[in-house]
Every structure is written in structure tokens, then in C-alpha cells.
Amino acid sequence: MTKYPQEVETVQVSEPRQVLFITDHLGGGGAPVSILGLAKVLTTQGMAVTIVVLSDKVWQPIPEGVNVLRVPFSHRHVIDKIRRFRLHARKVDQLLTRLSLSFDLVVANLHYSHEVIRHTQLAQQAWLCIRTDPGEALLNKKGIAQYKQRRRLRSLYKGSRVIAISHGILESLAKHGAPPAVGKVIYNVIDVEAIHALMEGAVEYDDYVVYVSRLNLRQKRYDRLFRAYQASGIAQPLVVIGDGEEEAAGRLIREMGLENRVILLGKKDNPYPYIRQARLLVLTSDYEGFGRVLAEALVCGTPVVSTDCPSGPREILRNDLSAYLVPLHDEAALARQIAAAIEHPPTISPGHYARFSPDTIADQYRWLMSTEPVSHDL
Incomplete structure (x- = not known):
């Protein structure tokens, strides 16, 4: 009896897509949370994700399967400081040469990384992800200082490939004469x-x-929060979660006679139970890139009231929730809306936050790998 060899089917195993994120740090703030959340979902979907951190500041837990590489740089003298972007880029290029990988997608996050990446071998391939309103850098600047800052914006972003976490960011770039060659809006991932x-x-x-955010008077405006809360006349206490200018915030609370009504809890590793069980979350910022805590509150089923600041809240609180946006400098309207939301809270449904789901956002990053965009996403 003749034995014939079995026919073996050849299976083509494709290599995983290689994704590179570059960031200033993975420390505090919303940007590291967003970067790691995106890295987690892309890894779960079978991609190989590398994060290059341009400092030693890695404080956040790293999702399983995500490769984090630190490439810090410190200048030794003034000349090094002046040339820091090019010198740091050289260190990044040396690392990339050792890795010997071809990346399907490269995204630089945060301003310092944007400056560094444009001097690397990946400059033409990289997307610059902007996570805050670029016009913020022009606040409180006049004359020659404002001119220089606007020139920096144009030098960095005009003609570049930009991912913005809100439409308002792209609009701000255009307003200040720095429209990108290609602009794509992709919201933050909300897990x-x-x-x-x-x-x-x-x-x-x-x-x-x-209230859940950093205590930062310049951007977050906790002074506006305390005044509007006091003027609202509601009986509920105000619980404040966040670190930063706690001493200054405490002084203001005492000056306003709110010691028995405003509770400073400091930073919480898990603020979500506090958000979930609150009657209302309030955001009083002068500007945001996205306003992540608003979307997180909706996921918790908690109503929100926010200033209609540039550039994210209006894109989160849409349709029936847009009534809970108040003009930026109208504290009386803010106080009225806080009271109204307590008296007649809206019902929050999954449809209010589906746009920020991991699968939805991951699909948009996949699109960047397979398509060469040709127009602004405004």
C-alpha cells in the first residue's frame, strides 16, 4: 500500500501593525491617560504598540503588551538648551535605528514631542496630536511676545499632519494662521x-x-466655581477632587465663608464612585482641549454643567445636553444652570457617549494607517 504525503496548507501569517506614540511624559494629567487608553485598545486588537517617553516621568500603570521606552535628555549648558530639540531628536533616531522597525503609524503627543519629532527621521510620517487649544499659548501675551508665539505656532503646525481631539482645536489653528496640510479630528478614548x-x-x-480636576486658577478657574456654587443657592455641599493649588483654594473658601459647604478631598486614584454618586458634576474652565471629565461623568450617568469654553465641551454636550453649557464669563448663568440641573436633571443614556468608545476611536486610528487623507476634517 502506497502512502502519500499529506497536503499541507500554507498559512500566511501577517505581521502585526506597528504603532509608535511619542510623548513628553506619562505622568499626571489627562493626556497620559488618553494615550495609554488608546494604546490598550490597539494592543487588544492585535497591534504592536511602542511608546517612547521623552523623560523619566512614567507614573501611570502600563497596559499589558505595550512597550514603553524612556529617552530622557538633559542639557549641560546654554548651547545644549538652545539646541535641545535637535539633540533630543538625535537620541530618538539612535533608538529607532536600534529598534529597526517600520512603523505603520507614528503619533507625537504634546508640544515638546512635536518640536522633537520634526527633527527626526520620522518627521514626514508623523502625525502631531494636539490635546489643548493652541490659542491658549497666546493668552496674556501682547506685542512682540504674542508675535513670537504665533510665529512658533505657524512654524510647527502650518502644513503639518495634525490630529486634534476636538474640532475647536483645528479652528483655533486656522484662526491663528497655522492651518495644517491635513487635519483629522479624533476624540479621546473613554474606556x-x-x-x-x-x-x-x-x-x-x-x-x-x-468638581473633578486640577486646582489651577489660570485654566480651571476654581474661583468661578466657588462663586457660582455660592450664588446658586443649592443645599448640596460641593466636593472638590483634585490636587494643585490646594492652599490657595482653601484660603478662598475661607474668605467666602464656605468652610462648612466646600470639601477639598485632594487627588483620588479612583474618582469614579464620587462622580457616579454625585447629583451633578461642574466644570468651570477658561479653556480645554477636550474636557475628558465631562465624557467620563456621562459614562457614570451623572449630569454635567460646563462653561462653553474652547474647545471641547460643546462637542461633548450636544443636542439635549447643550442646554447645560453656559457662556464663558456669565457666572450668573452658571449659577442658575447649576440650580436648574439639580432641580430637573437630564437623563443620561449610552447614546450621549458612544462616540468616545474604544472601538469607535480605534477604527479612526486604523483609518489613518490605510488611507492618505487629503483634506481638513472641519
């Missing part, structure tokens, strides 16, 4: 499942209003 798992913990308060 709905993770938030739902984290938000069920117990908290020590009930029937309260919550």
Missing part, C-alpha cells in the same frame, strides 16, 4: 467598561455636587 467597573465603590458623602 466605558473600565469606568463602569470602577464607579461602583462606596463614598463617604451623599447628595452632593462634585
Whole structure:
């Protein structure tokens, strides 16, 4: 009996897509959370994700399977400081040569990384992801200082490939004479499942209003928050979660006679139970890139009231929720809307935050790998 060899089917195994994120740091703030959230979902979908951090500041937990490489740089003298972007870029290029990888997608996050990446071998391939309103850098600048800052914006972003986390960011670039060659709006990833798992913990308060953000007077305007809360006349205490200018905020609370009504809790590793059980979350910023905490509050089912600041809140609070946006400098309207939201809270549904789901956002990054965009996404 003759034996014939079995026919073996040849299976072509494709290599995973290679994604490179470059960032100033993975420390505090919303940007590292967003970068790592995106890295997590792309890795889950079978991509190989590398994050190059241009400092030693890596404070956040790293998702399984994500490769994080630190490439810090410190200048030794003034000349090095002046040439820091080019010198740091040289270190990045040396690392990339050692890695010997061809990346399908390169995204630089945060301003310093934008400056460095344009001097590297990946300058033409990289997307610059802008996570805050670029016009913010022009605030409080006049004359020659404002001219120089606007020139920097134009030098960096005009004619570049830009990802913006809100439409308002692209509009701000255009307003200041720095329109990108290609602009794409991709919102921050909001990990709905993770938030739902984290938000069920117990908290020590009930029937309260919550504020969750850094205590930063220049941007976050906790002075506006305290004044509007006081003017609203609501009975609920205000629970404040966040670090930063805690001493200054405490002084202002005492000056306003709010010691028994405003509670400073400091930073919480898991703020979601506090958001989930609050009657209302309030955001009072002068500017945002996106306003991540607003979307997170909606995931928790918590109504929100926000200033209509550039550039994200209006894109999160749409349709029926747009009524809870108030003009930026109208504290009386803010106070009225806080009281109205307590009296007649809106019902929050998954449709209010579906646009920010991991799969939705990951699909848009996949699109960047397979398509060469040709027009602004305005």
C-alpha cells in the first residue's frame, strides 16, 4: 500500500501593525491617560504598540503588551538648551535605528514631542496630536511676545499632519494662521467598561455636587466655581477632587465663608464612585482641549454643567445636553444652570457617549494607517 504525503496548507501569517506614540511624559494629567487608553485598545486588537517617553516621568500603570521606552535628555549648558530639540531628536533616531522597525503609524503627543519629532527621521510620517487649544499659548501675551508665539505656532503646525481631539482645536489653528496640510479630528478614548467597573465603590458623602480636576486658577478657574456654587443657592455641599493649588483654594473658601459647604478631598486614584454618586458634576474652565471629565461623568450617568469654553465641551454636550453649557464669563448663568440641573436633571443614556468608545476611536486610528487623507476634517 502506497502512502502519500499529506497536503499541507500554507498559512500566511501577517505581521502585526506597528504603532509608535511619542510623548513628553506619562505622568499626571489627562493626556497620559488618553494615550495609554488608546494604546490598550490597539494592543487588544492585535497591534504592536511602542511608546517612547521623552523623560523619566512614567507614573501611570502600563497596559499589558505595550512597550514603553524612556529617552530622557538633559542639557549641560546654554548651547545644549538652545539646541535641545535637535539633540533630543538625535537620541530618538539612535533608538529607532536600534529598534529597526517600520512603523505603520507614528503619533507625537504634546508640544515638546512635536518640536522633537520634526527633527527626526520620522518627521514626514508623523502625525502631531494636539490635546489643548493652541490659542491658549497666546493668552496674556501682547506685542512682540504674542508675535513670537504665533510665529512658533505657524512654524510647527502650518502644513503639518495634525490630529486634534476636538474640532475647536483645528479652528483655533486656522484662526491663528497655522492651518495644517491635513487635519483629522479624533476624540479621546473613554474606556466605558473600565469606568463602569470602577464607579461602583462606596463614598463617604451623599447628595452632593462634585468638581473633578486640577486646582489651577489660570485654566480651571476654581474661583468661578466657588462663586457660582455660592450664588446658586443649592443645599448640596460641593466636593472638590483634585490636587494643585490646594492652599490657595482653601484660603478662598475661607474668605467666602464656605468652610462648612466646600470639601477639598485632594487627588483620588479612583474618582469614579464620587462622580457616579454625585447629583451633578461642574466644570468651570477658561479653556480645554477636550474636557475628558465631562465624557467620563456621562459614562457614570451623572449630569454635567460646563462653561462653553474652547474647545471641547460643546462637542461633548450636544443636542439635549447643550442646554447645560453656559457662556464663558456669565457666572450668573452658571449659577442658575447649576440650580436648574439639580432641580430637573437630564437623563443620561449610552447614546450621549458612544462616540468616545474604544472601538469607535480605534477604527479612526486604523483609518489613518490605510488611507492618505487629503483634506481638513472641519
